[in-house]
Amino acid sequence: MIKTLSAWMSAGMVLAACQTAPVAGDDGSPINMATMSETVRIMASDEFMGRAPGTEGETKTVDYLITRYTELGLEPGGRNGAWTDAVTMKHSVITDVRTLSANQDGHAIEMAQGRDIEISSANARGVIRVEDAPVVFVGFGVSAPERDWDDFGDIDLKGKVALFLVNDPDFGVAEDHAVSGLFGGRRMTYYGRWAYKFEEAARRGAVAALVIHETKAAGYGWNVAASSPGENYAVAGNKSKASVDLQGWLHEDMARQWVAQAGYELDDLRTAARTRDFTAFTLGDLRFNADLALSVETVESQNVLGKISGTTRPDETIMLSGHWDAYGIGEPDAQGRVVMPGANDDALGLAGIMEIARNLKAGPAPERTVVFAAWTGEESGLLGSEAYAQDPVYPLETTVANFTLDILQTAGPANDVIQVGEGQSDLEELMAAAAAAQGRTVSPEGLPENGLFYRADHFSLARRGVPVLLIMGIAGGSDLKDGGREAGDAWVKGFIDNRYHNQNDAWDADWDLRGAAQDVELFLDMTRDLANSTEWPELKPTSEFKGLREASAAARK
Known part of the structure; x- marks a missing residue:
């Protein structure tokens, strides 16, 4: 049976309690790992049936996301004051x-x-x-x-x-x-x-x-x-x-x-x-x-959009995003499991996006509008973000940047953050500065041949000239504080070999989310800085989309 909104509100009360509970291993980070873990536990549960678009699992997921966005104090970010934006597939x-x-x-x-x-x-x-x-x-x-x-x-x-x-x-x-x-x-x-x-x-x-x-x-x-x-x-x-x-x-x-x-x-x-x-x-x-x-069949699905309106430049937007969909119900695996839960891919990314929203709402309102997008249809070919990019709610010409979280590493704190798609925009220098403030460095992709820059939802906006950054845990092994690069590479290999797009991508109470929290905090810091500035990051000459951004320069003057 489908949970009612009040039932999800009860779940939200549990999450609210997590937000103030002590977090084991917390070193002062504003990112609450207990809340993130609980968000994933709920979204990756069998009750959500693998979160496939156009199914009962979508109905439950969208209701849950709207409840969470409401609790966080966000405003509806869709057209005409709605929480959702339709995507017909x-x-x-x-x-x-x-x-x-x-x-x-x-x-x-x-x-x-x-x-x-x-x-x-x-x-x-x-x-x-x-x-x-x-x-x-x-x-x-x-x-x-x-x-x-x-x-x-x-x-x-x-x-x-x-x-x-x-x-x-x-x-x-x-x-x-x-x-x-x-x-x-x-x-x-x-x-x-x-x-x-x-x-x-x-x-x-x-x-x-x-x-x-x-x-x-x-x-x-x-x-x-x-x-x-x-x-x-x-x-x-x-x-x-x-x-x-x-x-x-x-x-x-x-x-x-x-x-x-x-x-x-x-x-x-x-x-x-x-x-x-x-x-x-x-x-x-x-x-x-x-x-x-x-x-x-025609599938009616939904992107879920929330926002914090800017105080002085509300027409300039910064977008944070992840995807809510996973692979739904599949053939039974060796253990008889049929639900493809999509815990890390990408319930954990959305959990990080919500933590950024919570932190921004706890401080002064930003000067620019910050949009929080939960896309549908990523696993079907970036369809939710592509539909949005074809008919955006917020003009792409005045979208300052998109930050996407899609798969975060769960093996503990790292000395670095992995750069995906090097040579695209000024956001790369901003990320290096924000990482340095955390005591971290930026490392290049360990698996650049996989083309991850072109395989996540940020790309729907990137190909239209919007500056973007993606953090994706499988882009290469991080230099973990416990075990170094070798341990980071082992985590990536283990995830791709054993969990990627199958029933094993499940919530795990033993995850060490300190590294994921570092990456979420990195995007929080960058969002806060950009949202209270007049800066417009530019695309680099090496970006294949530089001409598209330059063609819309007049809209940003």
């Missing part, structure tokens, strides 16, 4: 695979969904058929004139299948390779993201786009890539980008069969694709066929 699931094969010269390679391929559709309709579509190997699928790089050449992709390598052309090459460093070295650029590749294929008229999965280059295993086979969410009425009929991942073993059938070796193709003179070409007479039935 199209949800499709492939229900029947009648045909799924690659064929050449009468030889058919049959494929199993979830084992050999993970394919879905953002163009939600009941039946999708692809008949004898030629397969084009497009290498890394990069069109980057500023780097004098074009993988597509003159090829026509209309009605064809685009087959991509994952990541960037310079991923994993030796330092003396001709392409080394051209695309950021180990740090993934936006060209390396599957989202860019799908969008580029759609712009060029492809009927389908498939990315060859490689664990190191993707940043996660096949088990993650194929965790929801055949399922897709998209923002309804999305006018910002076209979509191919079918998109997804092709298992590396299956990709090797495809290219071998066409007379090539995958390793040779990968080598060729790392040269400037590579251009896309059709893989022999290889043809892709699919005949799929889908169930399609």
